[in-house]
Amino acid sequence: MSPVSYDLNRADVRPDEIQEDRWTLNFGPQHPATHTTLRLVLEVEGERIVGCTPDIGFLHSGFEKLAEHLDYNQYVVVTDRMNYVSPIANNIAWHAACEKLLGIEITPRCKAIRTICAELARIQDHLVCAACTGLDLGGLTAFLYGFNARETIYDLFEALTGARFTVSYTRVGGLAQDIPPGWVEKARDFVRNVLPPALKDVEALLLRNRIFIERVKGVGVISHDDAINWSLTGPIARGSGVRRDLRKDEPYLCYEDDWDRQGADAVEFKVPVAYGGDVLSRFLVRLEECRQSASIIEQMLERIPAGPINVLADEKTTLPSKREIYFSIEGVIHHFQKIMTNRGLEPPVGEAYAANETANGELGFFLASDGGRAAYRARCRPPSFINYQVFPAAIVGHQISDVPAVLNSLNIIAAELDR
Amino acid sequence: MATADAVQALQERFPDLGIEPRPLMRYLNGKPSDQLWVRVPADRLLEVLTFLRDDERTKFEALADLGGIDYLNYPDAEDRFAVIYNLLSHTHGHRLWVKVFVNDPDPEIPSATSVWKGAEWPEREVFDMFGIRFPGHPDLRRILMPQNFVDYPLRKDYPLHGKGEREAFEVLTRDSA
Numbered sequence: 001m002s003p004v005s006y007d008l009n010r011a012d013v014r015p016d017e018i019q020e021d022r023w024t025l026n027f028g029p030q031h032p033a034t035h036t037t038l039r040l041v042l043e044v045e046g047e048r049i050v051g052c053t054p055d056i057g058f059l060h061s062g063f064e065k066l067a068e069h070l071d072y073n074q075y076v077v078v079t080d081r082m083n084y085v086s087p088i089a090n091n092i093a094w095h096a097a098c099e100k101l102l103g104i105e106i107t108p109r110c111k112a113i114r115t116i117c118a119e120l121a122r123i124q125d126h127l128v129c130a131a132c133t134g135l136d137l138g139g140l141t142a143f144l145y146g147f148n149a150r151e152t153i154y155d156l157f158e159a160l161t162g163a164r165f166t167v168s169y170t171r172v173g174g175l176a177q178d179i180p181p182g183w184v185e186k187a188r189d190f191v192r193n194v195l196p197p198a199l200k201d202v203e204a205l206l207l208r209n210r211i212f213i214e215r216v217k218g219v220g221v222i223s224h225d226d227a228i229n230w231s232l233t234g235p236i237a238r239g240s241g242v243r244r245d246l247r248k249d250e251p252y253l254c255y256e257d258d259w260d261r262q263g264a265d266a267v268e269f270k271v272p273v274a275y276g277g278d279v280l281s282r283f284l285v286r287l288e289e290c291r292q293s294a295s296i297i298e299q300m301l302e303r304i305p306a307g308p309i310n311v312l313a314d315e316k317t318t319l320p321s322k323r324e325i326y327f328s329i330e331g332v333i334h335h336f337q338k339i340m341t342n343r344g345l346e347p348p349v350g351e352a353y354a355a356n357e358t359a360n361g362e363l364g365f366f367l368a369s370d371g372g373r374a375a376y377r378a379r380c381r382p383p384s385f386i387n388y389q390v391f392p393a394a395i396v397g398h399q400i401s402d403v404p405a406v407l408n409s410l411n412i413i414a415a416e417l418d419r
Numbered sequence: 420m421a422t423a424d425a426v427q428a429l430q431e432r433f434p435d436l437g438i439e440p441r442p443l444m445r446y447l448n449g450k451p452s453d454q455l456w457v458r459v460p461a462d463r464l465l466e467v468l469t470f471l472r473d474d475e476r477t478k479f480e481a482l483a484d485l486g487g488i489d490y491l492n493y494p495d496a497e498d499r500f501a502v503i504y505n506l507l508s509h510t511h512g513h514r515l516w517v518k519v520f521v522n523d524p525d526p527e528i529p530s531a532t533s534v535w536k537g538a539e540w541p542e543r544e545v546f547d548m549f550g551i552r553f554p555g556h557p558d559l560r561r562i563l564m565p566q567n568f569v570d571y572p573l574r575k576d577y578p579l580h581g582k583g584e585r586e587a588f589e590v591l592t593r594d595s596a
Contacts, residue, residue: 057562064548229481242509352452353505364484379486389536418563
């Protein structure tokens with residue numbers, strides 16, 4: 001397939017000179033079915049797509065360049081804006097990489113809270129994606145049920161962090177603040193009483209709907225070998241039968257045995273895998289992952305250990321608590337040492353990579369440090385960017401009306417995609 | 420099977436390359452990190468990557484990530500640019516980082532798209548951000564920056580605030596569009 005010319009205006013949408021019914025069609029960047037600013041240049045024969053060239057970069061914000069100028073705690077604000085559907089998962093992934101670079105092991109309480117937050121973020125992301133699958137195929141009701149449940153997660157994050165959307169919750173070696181009183185009960189109420197009926201509603205509305213099934217079954221098929229060769233991860237790979245989940249294969253946080261270093265067992269959950277490779281398989285994997293995440297949250301809410309949320313202030317690898325800053329001279333000195341522009345957290349010279357399983361797949365950060373207070377290079381492995389490159393291969397041969405379905409099943413978040 | 424076995428297999432197959440595994444990080448207490456990287460020359464890269472993908476002991480079926488780095492002011496750096504391949508084995512579950520170093524002028528690395536399809540967009544991004552060319556790539560164009568952009572933004576000598584490109588953008592009005 002030869003690349004399509006990008007200098008396209010309305011006058012260029014014309015029948016091809018050789019094949020009478022071959023057209024070039026511009027899809028996006030401003031189109032309600034692309035969710036955000038994505039542009040596709042489609043070559044169509046009648047309704048059938050024979051070529052597709054994605055054009056991305058409309059939301060390019062240069063966040064890797066910013067990482068070279070902001071210190072390890074400041075940059076968490078930028079990570080909120082990568083995958084804004086589940087921002088807290090990005091915070092956790094970023095600081096996991098920072099802690100790997102510094103060689104810090106966080107406290108058991110912090111691990112437990114981060115695990116709960118990461119799973120809430122996964123539910124949040126999957127609910128939007130699964131609900132939007134209905135929206136994009138014309139079923140608005142399922143979308144509203146999904147969004148209604150997601151609202152409760154935003155309330156939980158508001159109580160936890162003070163912000164609903166851009167949470168910036170983690171810090172190097174710990175968290176911004178501890179969980180507030182009553183939060184555990186609210187979270188338990190969500191996983192017991194709010195999420196299950198919402199999932200059931202979405203499922204009942206869509207999976208027993210013949211029109212929906214016919215529009216998602218066998219559409220946008222990615223084979224098992226292709227999924228591996230295209231570097232796909234997350235629900236998209238698992239929808240194609242690739243049994244891989246970083247929570248099981250490279251365990252971190254509470255997915256690891258002995259996470260509190262006193263012999264605690266890892267949380268129990270199953271990794272759902274579907275073998276169809278189509279939009280339906282990915283939809284089913286996401287719904288089941290929501291249920292598994294809910295079960296993880298329920299287990300962890302019972303098991304949050306007591307103790308500090310930050311690693312010891314004596315080690316000077318974390319920011320001191322506000323109480324220490326306001327009431328002791330050592331705290332003030334320590335605080336200034338960490339936040340002044342000519343000081344800061346200074347990891348040794350070297351490189352580190354840490355990856356977390358987020359809702360879209362493997363979100364990794366490759367950090368290089370030259371010993372300064374900011375990263376020398378912070379390469380982000382964004383799951384959306386890597387997953388989206390398979391799109392032309394998955395859509396060719398289908399019809400224009402299948403584009404929103406396949407696009408949605410890849411769950412592209414443009415802010416992360418455009419980096 | 421651990422990453423060290425994969426590196427050993429690589430050393431046995433390519434004794435002439437002098438491959439030596441190094442940890443990505445050595446912490447202040449002298450402890451190395453568990454992540455290993457190897458240096459591979461650009462002209463032998465495809466041979467090495469194909470071997471790493473196919474051999475039973477290595478089996479790196481997937482390229483988890485590919486990214487560029489500009490070692491302009493990095494302590495003890497000998498070469499300017501590197502492209503870092505993060506290889507992942509689904510069979511054995513191990514990872515290995517392969518670094519290829521190139522220098523100005525005309526940094527060039529053969530494209531890995533023939534080995535892993537997943538290298539396509541990351542290579543375009545490295546080309547866009549660092550100006551490293553990948554001969555053999557099916558469609559090497561800028562991916563994030565505009566097609567008429569001339570600089571390479573993630574190079575260390577490119578300022579954070581740009582070189583005035585923002586001011587030079589053509590402004591479309593309702594009448595001129």
